[in-house]
Amino acid sequence: MSKPKFKNPVVKWIDYRLPIFTFMDHELNHYPTPKNLNYFWNFGSLAGIALVTMIITGIVLSMNYTAHVDYAFDSVERIMRDVNHGWLIRYIHMNGASFFFIVVFVHIFRGLYYGSYKAPRELLWILGVLILLLMMATAFMGYVLPWGQMSFWGATVITNLFSAIPVVGESIVTWLWGGFSVDNSTLNRFFSLHFVLPFVIVGVVILHLIALHRFGSNNPIGIDVKGTQDTLPFSPYYTIKDLFGLGVFLTFFAAAVFFFPNFMGHPDNYIEANPMVTPAHIVPEWYFLPFYAILRAIPDKLGGVLFMFGSIAVLFILPWLDRSPVRSSQFRPIFKIFFWVLVFDCILLGYLGAMPAEGIYVILSRIATAYYFFHFLILFPLLPYIEKTKPLPISISVPVLSGASTASAFAVREKK
Amino acid sequence: MVLMLIKTAKASLIYVLTIVCILFGAHLSFAAGDKITYPQKEWSFSGITGTFDRASQQRGLQVYKEVCSGCHGLRLLAYRNLKAIGYKDNEVKAFAAENSVNAIDDEGEIIERSARPSDKFVSPYPNIQSARAANGGAYPPDLSLIVKARSDGANYLHALLTGYVEAPSEKKVPDGMYYNKYYSGNLIGMPQPLYEDGVTYADGTKATQEQMAKDVTAFLAWASEPELEERKKTGIAVILFLLVLTTLSYFAMKKIWAPIKNREI
Numbered sequence: 001m002s003k004p005k006f007k008n009p010v011v012k013w014i015d016y017r018l019p020i021f022t023f024m025d026h027e028l029n030h031y032p033t034p035k036n037l038n039y040f041w042n043f044g045s046l047a048g049i050a051l052v053t054m055i056i057t058g059i060v061l062s063m064n065y066t067a068h069v070d071y072a073f074d075s076v077e078r079i080m081r082d083v084n085h086g087w088l089i090r091y092i093h094m095n096g097a098s099f100f101f102i103v104v105f106v107h108i109f110r111g112l113y114y115g116s117y118k119a120p121r122e123l124l125w126i127l128g129v130l131i132l133l134l135m136m137a138t139a140f141m142g143y144v145l146p147w148g149q150m151s152f153w154g155a156t157v158i159t160n161l162f163s164a165i166p167v168v169g170e171s172i173v174t175w176l177w178g179g180f181s182v183d184n185s186t187l188n189r190f191f192s193l194h195f196v197l198p199f200v201i202v203g204v205v206i207l208h209l210i211a212l213h214r215f216g217s218n219n220p221i222g223i224d225v226k227g228t229q230d231t232l233p234f235s236p237y238y239t240i241k242d243l244f245g246l247g248v249f250l251t252f253f254a255a256a257v258f259f260f261p262n263f264m265g266h267p268d269n270y271i272e273a274n275p276m277v278t279p280a281h282i283v284p285e286w287y288f289l290p291f292y293a294i295l296r297a298i299p300d301k302l303g304g305v306l307f308m309f310g311s312i313a314v315l316f317i318l319p320w321l322d323r324s325p326v327r328s329s330q331f332r333p334i335f336k337i338f339f340w341v342l343v344f345d346c347i348l349l350g351y352l353g354a355m356p357a358e359g360i361y362v363i364l365s366r367i368a369t370a371y372y373f374f375h376f377l378i379l380f381p382l383l384p385y386i387e388k389t390k391p392l393p394i395s396i397s398v399p400v401l402s403g404a405s406t407a408s409a410f411a412v413r414e415k416k
Numbered sequence: 417m418v419l420m421l422i423k424t425a426k427a428s429l430i431y432v433l434t435i436v437c438i439l440f441g442a443h444l445s446f447a448a449g450d451k452i453t454y455p456q457k458e459w460s461f462s463g464i465t466g467t468f469d470r471a472s473q474q475r476g477l478q479v480y481k482e483v484c485s486g487c488h489g490l491r492l493l494a495y496r497n498l499k500a501i502g503y504k505d506n507e508v509k510a511f512a513a514e515n516s517v518n519a520i521d522d523e524g525e526i527i528e529r530s531a532r533p534s535d536k537f538v539s540p541y542p543n544i545q546s547a548r549a550a551n552g553g554a555y556p557p558d559l560s561l562i563v564k565a566r567s568d569g570a571n572y573l574h575a576l577l578t579g580y581v582e583a584p585s586e587k588k589v590p591d592g593m594y595y596n597k598y599y600s601g602n603l604i605g606m607p608q609p610l611y612e613d614g615v616t617y618a619d620g621t622k623a624t625q626e627q628m629a630k631d632v633t634a635f636l637a638w639a640s641e642p643e644l645e646e647r648k649k650t651g652i653a654v655i656l657f658l659l660v661l662t663t664l665s666y667f668a669m670k671k672i673w674a675p676i677k678n679r680e681i
Contacts, residue, residue: 035676077492077561080643087643088650232676240669247662254658258651259464262564270565270640271557280600 032231034219042245043107050100057093067191069184072147073272091261098264101287115327116218122319124211129315138197141190148269153282155182164302222327230396289353296357297365314376324384331390454575473501476635489539492560496533552592554605563640577629580608
């Protein structure tokens with residue numbers, strides 16, 4: 001690629017010594033992007049914007065928040081009532097977490113559907129799963145900060161999971177708490193970690209982007225870019241498409257923030273934490289419900305914890321579990337069906353996570369959990385041996401391999 | 417062209433449906449936990465253009481003051497906040513001055529002085545223990561956030577206040593407990609608080625139980641969400657702005673992509 005020509009003398013001067021403008025020009029302007037990306041490729045940039053939104057609102061909130069068991073709840077209410085537009089900042093932050101998870105979940109399922117985790121993008125995928133894990137930790141600790149009933153009891157339930165570890169479990173829990181129960185020291189360290197982890201996420205996101213830009217985006221038909229005829233410069237084609245996607249996203253986000261700000265929250269969290277009163281049902285935030293369902297589906301405590309973490313762990317090794325060389329589900333008729341079964345399975349797990357652990361819900365949780373692991377550990381490795389994939393196109397520009405277009409397809413190939 | 421439109425429409429539809437499904441699913445999962453349903457009332461503050469009814473809020477304040485405040489605090493509200501529901505400075509001052517708060521004078525002695533508009537509502541009990549002791553062990557919760565702290569809060573509150581009925585014969589109601597058909601478990605420590613003409617409204621409105629329940633709910637809904645009116649008003653402007661921005665960016669996108677799409681067809 002030719003070196004960009006900058007007209008502004010200051011930009012020129014700086015770029016000669018520190019080529020950040022050349023870098024930005026390469027990565028944001030000329031960056032060759034497959035020309036056939038659909039709207040599901042909008043969710044990556046949306047996730048980035050959600051992260052930045054969370055960090056900015058979070059910093060402003062932290063300026064008005066007091067991390068102390070006696071003041072935390074009231075300091076949040078002071079933000080809601082007395083800080084100028086504090087209610088707006090807090091509702092953006094609160095709903096932003098949910099929307100961040102929504103776009104990230106769609107982003108992950110897009111990756112699953114189009115095989116974006118396959119060679120040479122394994123590390124890109126692994127970094128993404130790492131971001132998910134960091135997000136979960138950050139979100140969990142953030143939910144504790146308002147010091148409502150669900151904050152306190154959620155923290156108690158989740159930190160107690162570590163007591164399932166044999167021999168050292170109890171000691172680990174005491175160490176996590178910084179005491180003998182969820183208390184002031186727990187709140188303090190959670191605030192500290194909740195503040196710092198988002199910047200760790202930014203770091204991993206940068207690695208995620210470096211890995212992405214090494215080979216560029218995957219695309220809906222999942223075959224490699226064969227040349228410039230298959231790509232478009234990122235700007236203006238995808239900047240404008242991302243802007244449109246952002247507009248749609250923000251419209252939904254604003255609707256939640258302004259009209260239904262507590263729709264995804266739990267009313268109990270507007271009751272100040274009280275270690276003496278246990279809520280009737282302790283439910284985590286909705287984005288943890290599928291994992292919570294897996295945790296409760298296993299009759300053994302340690303087993304439940306292992307399966308819950310296992311449900312994320314299988315994602316880390318997914319690039320090697322899936323043996324099929326074909327990326328996109330468009331050419332994998334059986335896989336495509338199972339993909340939607342998995343989507344349904346995850347939604348079902350989410351539903352079951354919110355239900356009391358009794359009767360039919362327990363049985364369903366077990367079936368859904370079993371299917372989840374079956375899908376990753378058995379289906380992914382074995383399906384390629386049975387499945388007959390559809391013929392792949394020759395390139396993105398010549399999508400169909402039949403009749404007259406075959407000739408042109410070969411012509412394209414000859415030209416290379 | 418038509419085909420393209422359909423394709424775009426299809427893609428947008430999937431996009432929208434995905435978000436709607438997740439949002440709805442998230443809500444459903446919580447809603448399903450509740451067993452008791454409350455009569456759904458019309459509230460002036462519900463809906464995206466909802467606002468509070470000032471007269472009703474002021475009557476609600478009167479009910480709170482004359483009935484509820486004997487046992488329930490409103491500690492997150494300051495007297496100055498009452499200006500938002502239509503009271504003048506001098507009225508707020510007078511209202512606050514009816515209460516007294518502890519302060520420390522220049523000699524370091526603890527004194528009592530009358531409350532100022534900048535003070536928070538004075539709670540009826542100095543601490544939870546004394547509140548429990550005075551109420552047979554049951555703690556009358558602070559009402560500052562009550563509408564947000566219960567699912568379907570406004571309807572819950574209204575139902576609870578009007579839900580005192582004769583206990584069915586098979587249900588044993590112990591001493592100091594009362595039967596309420598909308599309370600979880602039906603046994604509540606709070607005796608029926610609202611009776612016909614329990615208060616004499618300053619504006620002459622007939623103080624039926626229903627009227628008082630609606631008014632005090634409107635007042636407490638505001639106490640829970642004092643930002644509600646500004647929030648919804650801002651929301652409408654923001655959404656309109658975003659709709660214009662999104663529409664413009666859609667057509668800009670179509671224009672920029674047109675040469676690419678045409679080449680392919």
